[in-house]
Amino acid sequence: MGKKIAIVADRIGWEERQLIHTAPNSGLDIEWINDESLCLGDPDAPQLGDYDVVLIRSRSYTRGGLLATQAEASGIRTLNSAAAIQACENKLTLRTVLRNADVPVTQFRLVLSRQDFDKALEELPLPLVLKPVFGGMGKRVALIRDADTAQSLYDYVEDLGHGFEQACLVEPFLDSGTSIRCFVVGRELVAAAEFQSAGSDWRSNAALGNRNRALDHDPALAKIVDSVVNELGEGIYGIDLFSTPEGHVVNEVNHAPAFKTIAQATGVDIPSAISRYLQEILA
Structure with missing residues (x-):
């Protein structure tokens, strides 16, 4: 009988179906468990x-780390580790961990109040990006082009968000219109693609259906990916980078990355790469 793998997620998406379908070819048995039914x-x-x-693939901003913590406490192996998931779920924690290890990250200011927001506007030049500490897929990310609209924008954060949602980062807008997604399995960079903002949407994000193209092997990308994995540990990651005149900087790391778009852009069989890695760690 093959090794048994549980995909813990809130739903079965394209990625999970591909993993389940591919698993028997590698002697694995993968099943889905609803992350709302565990009561750990x-x-x-x-x-x-x-x-x-x-295999933790919860799309919640906090659920994955909580579930991985309880699973590990019971001696059950999780992928990714609880510590890695918790770092990825929290943009502030992630950037602090990476910056302390001299991994280049986007400059930022933590904003917890109107006073913080005003100070960030003083210290960083416009245009700026306001984004939630907890969030993903380009949601609730706003571009601040001028000071006249900045305060009105922050009204929505202050008045409509709960305390959890009001924790934000303010960072410089890197106006390239593109981002790079690096897909990592274990510590291997298995696929890389560039995503370009489409139409009037300034956000370059794979989840938003942007234009994309595969990238050839780039030692600079491999080096920064290796540095990230050194801090978070081996796992399955979507590492998002921006290019600057000084080189690549890490914007975010996704602990439960979608891979349909990058697989289509690059032709890489990502489900099989994940299955091989599972075989390797279970050998």
Whole structure:
């Protein structure tokens, strides 16, 4: 009987279906478990005890880290690790960890109040980007082009967001119109593609259906990816970079990355790469 893998997620998407379909070719048995049905806390975690590895693919901004923490406490191997997931879920934690390790990241200011916001506007030149500490897929990310609209924009953060949602970062707008997604399995850079903003939308994000093209092997990309993995540990990551005159900087790291678009752009069989990595760590 093949090794048993649990995909813990809120739903089955294209990526999860591909992983489940590909698994038998590698002698693996992958099943989906709804992340809303586990009720973890029992030290023996009977809900997950039959699995050799738990692959965390929750799309929630916080759920994955919580589930991985409980699974690991019960001696169950998780991919990615709880520490890596928690770092990726929190943009401030991620950038702090990477910056302390001399990995280049986007400059930022933490904004928790109107006073913080005003100070950030004083210290950083326009245009600026305002984004939530907890969030992904380009959602609730706003471009501030002039000071006249900045305060009105922050009204929405202050008045409509809960305290959890009001934690934001302000950062310079790197006006290239493109970003680079590096897909990492283990510590190998298996695919890289450039995404370009489409139409009037300034955000270059794979989740938004932007134009894309595959990138050839680039030692500079491989070096920065290796530096990120050194800090977070081996796992499955979508590392998003911006290009600057000084070189690449890390913008975000996704712990449960979608890969349909990058697989189509590059032709890389990502589900098989993940299956091979699972075989390797279970050998």
